[in-house]
Amino acid sequence: MSDIELEVKGLKKFFGGVKAVNEVSFSITGNEIVGLIGPNGSGKTTLINTIMGFHSASGGIIHFNGKRIDNIPTHMRAKSGLARTFQVPRIFKRMSVVENLMVPLLTCTGGTFSTLRRRADEVMEFLTINHLANENAQNLSGGQQKLLEMGRALMLNPEIIFLDEPFAGVHPELQSQIYDYINEVNTDNKAFLIVSHNMDSIFTLSHRTMVLNEGRKIADGDPEEIRNDDRVIEAYLGDEEV
Amino acid sequence: MAKNTRKILFFVGLVLLGLVLPLLVRSSYWRHVLILAYFYGLLACSWSFLEGYGGQFSFGHIALATVGGYTSGLLGKYFGFSPPVSMLVGILGAGVIGFIIGVLCLRFRGAYLALFTIAFSEIVRVVITAESNITMGRMGLELSPLFAQSNKIPYYYNMFLFLVFGFAIMYLVVHSRYGLYLRSIREDQDAAEAMGVDITKYKVLAFTLTSMICGLAGVFYGHYLGILTPSFTSISTMGLVIAMAIIGGVESLVAAALGGILLEFGLEFLREVGTWRLVLFGGLLVFVVRFARNGLIAPVYHKMIGE
Numbered sequence: 389m390s391d392i393e394l395e396v397k398g399l400k401k402f403f404g405g406v407k408a409v410n411e412v413s414f415s416i417t418g419n420e421i422v423g424l425i426g427p428n429g430s431g432k433t434t435l436i437n438t439i440m441g442f443h444s445a446s447g448g449i450i451h452f453n454g455k456r457i458d459n460i461p462t463h464m465r466a467k468s469g470l471a472r473t474f475q476v477p478r479i480f481k482r483m484s485v486v487e488n489l490m491v492p493l494l495t496c497t498g499g500t501f502s503t504l505r506r507r508a509d510e511v512m513e514f515l516t517i518n519h520l521a522n523e524n525a526q527n528l529s530g531g532q533q534k535l536l537e538m539g540r541a542l543m544l545n546p547e548i549i550f551l552d553e554p555f556a557g558v559h560p561e562l563q564s565q566i567y568d569y570i571n572e573v574n575t576d577n578k579a580f581l582i583v584s585h586n587m588d589s590i591f592t593l594s595h596r597t598m599v600l601n602e603g604r605k606i607a608d609g610d611p612e613e614i615r616n617d618d619r620v621i622e623a624y625l626g627d628e629e630v
Numbered sequence: 631m632a633k634n635t636r637k638i639l640f641f642v643g644l645v646l647l648g649l650v651l652p653l654l655v656r657s658s659y660w661r662h663v664l665i666l667a668y669f670y671g672l673l674a675c676s677w678s679f680l681e682g683y684g685g686q687f688s689f690g691h692i693a694l695a696t697v698g699g700y701t702s703g704l705l706g707k708y709f710g711f712s713p714p715v716s717m718l719v720g721i722l723g724a725g726v727i728g729f730i731i732g733v734l735c736l737r738f739r740g741a742y743l744a745l746f747t748i749a750f751s752e753i754v755r756v757v758i759t760a761e762s763n764i765t766m767g768r769m770g771l772e773l774s775p776l777f778a779q780s781n782k783i784p785y786y787y788n789m790f791l792f793l794v795f796g797f798a799i800m801y802l803v804v805h806s807r808y809g810l811y812l813r814s815i816r817e818d819q820d821a822a823e824a825m826g827v828d829i830t831k832y833k834v835l836a837f838t839l840t841s842m843i844c845g846l847a848g849v850f851y852g853h854y855l856g857i858l859t860p861s862f863t864s865i866s867t868m869g870l871v872i873a874m875a876i877i878g879g880v881e882s883l884v885a886a887a888l889g890g891i892l893l894e895f896g897l898e899f900l901r902e903v904g905t906w907r908l909v910l911f912g913g914l915l916v917f918v919v920r921f922a923r924n925g926l927i928a929p930v931y932h933k934m935i936g937e
Binding site: 442463466467472478481482487490492495496 | 807810811813814816817818820821822823824825826827828829881
């Protein structure tokens, strides 16, 4: 186990009267894979956006590896070891695949293009997109764009990676490929917080699962327990069985 | 032939052409047109740097060139600064103003910069007109000439040097890591920030650099013509610069610069048709925006260098 620790205490994000995230507290330690589920509009993406600094928090404190980070800008949070992907891939469309990967690599390391290119090649090879290195990113398929975004996050050499809906709209074959990538990266002492509506994926991958409903955390624990938690069943799927 | 070799040959060819052109063009009038074409080429190139690479839409280039020109002229008139020194201060002055504009509005997104720079241009024009006891208002501020003789040749090489120098700086920046950051900001600011790019810092730096390039063009323009008037700071002149960059190819520094040069030439060439030349120019712009988003020169340039 590594000594990574993200500690979120009483985090709030209000948009006017809407309490998108309300008093949410949790921590991620070691190389945990934490699943984050909840109905639409429960605040999952807002939670990630607030932790990453895209939204300023309305209250609460975030510590990462012992340092308070809720008062530093997003790019500093990224450099400190937090990386993310977006619900809809937000790649740099008019840049090549390798240029997409070089941006995060250059922000967090010194060195020249040629020495850093090797690291980009390794990541492209790992994600099996090396044949697309010089392709304009906008020409990639949806699944390839997801992989590229994941690769871009890896280039920051982060300690925790937030994946927002990594399996949405992805072919089942690619989905299992992404599982493998997550598990492999995880063995390299990197933690994940995965937001997904794909319950099977979450329960298969995560070591722990959190559930949000109307901005509040209503459950946090072992995926099997969560699957059978009455509050979760009621909030998440109504009368249906999870 | 390798792409880099083609590129080098292309640039060497352009520089050589620029060096021999005044020897081939004997007419003083056309030499004057060439000088103005390089002036517009430099401005179009710097607009391409800011918009095409950084995604920042500005209407402030002409106003910043005016700031540079007037700063240099006023320092010469009231404090007796020699042109080289006052020009340097003028360039720095434009850079400082650009930096302040950047800090004030570049942390915001969307149309703020465009709106802010329209307002800034108007402020510059009105202040110069209103403070006529200092700036000479509509009478125009006289600037001392750069060279003793009235021959256009030294001015030509001076402007050509400024064009090559300004282009080289911007070219080096866009081909460095900072260029990559700027392009990532253009593509998606949130994603760039999530990748560790300090978007405000790089946007401000890019705006400051282009402001200094505008200042460079402006100080030359003032000392070359020998007079500056507030009418120079018009939105229509700024529109001309933007159109030149777009028609050339906004995502290519060299295409935008060539767009500025060739269109200025074209406009002078068509002077005999009067106002219709502007109609033709507008039509060309509409055609490019609708059917050739990459401009007219950029695709030719990319084909020539094998990209």
